[in-house]
Amino acid sequence: MSERRPEDEAWAATDRDAGPRSARGAGGPPRQHDGEASAPASHHSVAGDIAASPRARDDRAPLVVVRDLARDYPMGAEPVHALRGVSFDIDRGDYCAIVGPSGCGKSTLLNLLGVIDRPSRGTITIAGRESARMRDAEATAFRLHTIGFVFQRFYLMPALTALENVELPMAEAGRGRRERLARARALLDYVGLGARGGHRPAQLSGGEQQRVAIARALANEPALLLADEPTGELDARTGREIIDLFARLNADGTTIVVVTHDEQLARAARRVIHMRDGIVVDDRRADAGPLEHAP
């Protein structure tokens, strides 16, 4: 577990392509932005390491390029067309909410963006890598290093403590124990759970579990953070805390795509993509008019 494997090394190159980030060996407290005032540990910019990187600022290419994406599910004689030709780009540092009624294809789209499902047609290119061309092992390594997942039901490993849950992706990536321990602590501090690292998920509230899940998603400094109804299981107040946390993450430079029914969460995003019946029906920035879809 502690050894770095060749495929990890290969993916390290992909990570660099995806957007430079803080030095992996840091492991200590997160780096602060230039000019940032000294802040409490929980406000340190762990995720913001990406934004702080010069290459991240210079790289104008979209992080995600989706073209004519379709996903059909075999269902008897007539397949279900969950996605029917979706195209859009997502820039680095963007915060994008995908909204729409149940069954419109939001979660299918998120699964495809997360490379845990394969499109029936069309392409997704993330950080310069086309997902459909990846073999299973490549896709797994890609997810490990480039994508962070936050689920509606948190899905922490119940047998592990909060700290160990955050360590898990780093251990899988072959990072050393001291380094991952330091980073896991820093991440828990960032999400405001520095004192709860030794607790098991069952000993944490829903909101706390979701914050641990967010810390886990950030463990390997992903280029893209995907969240599927992250406030769906939380009460309004706790949901608000998660919304604020996402806003802070994005302000610190993390690219976020969130699928939600939560209007508050959607309003917090910089960009909202509306879907219906497997297609994008509206795509607009909060501070501007509709975006022109890519061909």
Place this chain on the structure above:
Amino acid sequence: MILTLALRTLARHRVRTLLAVAGVAVSAAMLLDMVMLSSGMRQSFRALLVEQGFQLRLAPRGTLPFDTEATMADASATVARLRARPEVERVSAVLGSQLHVARPGSAAGEGTVTAFAIGIDPRVQGDYELLDGRDADTAAARADAPVHVVFSDGLLAATGARLGDTVQVAVGHDPQLRAFAGQRRAIVSGRARFRFLAEGQRAAAIALPALQAMRGTDGHDRASVIMVRTRAGADVEALRQWVDRAVPQATAISTELAMRQVDERLSYFRQLAFILGSVSLVVGFLLVTTLVTVSVNERVGEIAVLRAIGVARRRVVWQILLESVAIMIAGAALGLLLGLVTARYLNGILADFPGLPAAIDFFLFQPRAAWTALGLLVAAGVLAGIYPSWRGASLPIARTLRQEAVG
């Protein structure tokens, strides 16, 4: 961390895991006992044969030593010819006989105890171990003088004799005439453990010439078995073949030949042990497969999430295999102790089998048996984890997460 996750996952369902470990322990105990049984009797029999270093045994032609009451004639000449061979170091002729022992203070016929007697030369014998007192005479004393004999604990207890007591002994009894034949006065000079006899069996050792004389013409210069110890490096098989040619009234049996014959006789034991051991191994395998499969089915969501966050398939496989192997190892460790306890208990029961030498163990613990059982169980643990780990590793991530979310 995968090891931590595997062990903690097992610990999450303590009762279920403990029950599985207990089930495997029973299976492991059975397996260990069967491995011990399949080799124990053979090993302890071999140890018994080689204990005194006699590599060759001569029995009446066509028989095994003490298998029948047959005896060989011209024992002294045969012994002399054997002693003349350069590769022979020691020769011990033994005559077996029934012996009637009168309790001290009573005449023959009054309260007699029947025992098994061996006529030996105490200087070269390998049949008993003197525990107390002095050994039997080395030669025949005058017919009217008492002869020194060695009794087993069983015979001492049955007769109530103590060391130094003089008792009346006889080798034959005619119930119609109520007469004893081959009577002799004997002094109980020692107490001994007879290696080839059952625990508690009544036995006595007496000088070979004295016993031959007591049996009259029936015992004159006869022996039931002649044991031969060869010098280091001697070709035992060549000597055995020479005996077969040169001593027509005897069959020579080397230790190796005896072991082959024992193997043939014990083949049923080994088959039984193999079948029962295999059954217990399969039961353990099925138990762990079932438990781990149920465990995997309960946490398909967790496993799908592990895969989604980038945990490789092989890590998932490792985690699940570790769980099944951990159950097997814990069960095997517990089963080892349980197996030793049950083997001891069963050995105690089987040791009472009539006529079985006390030195024979059915269940002989050997580290190799434990390692064999452990190795088989770990292999079964790995095999038991293959299906659930394949199932866990091949879960479709997106579909599983969708189903979990709906469920």
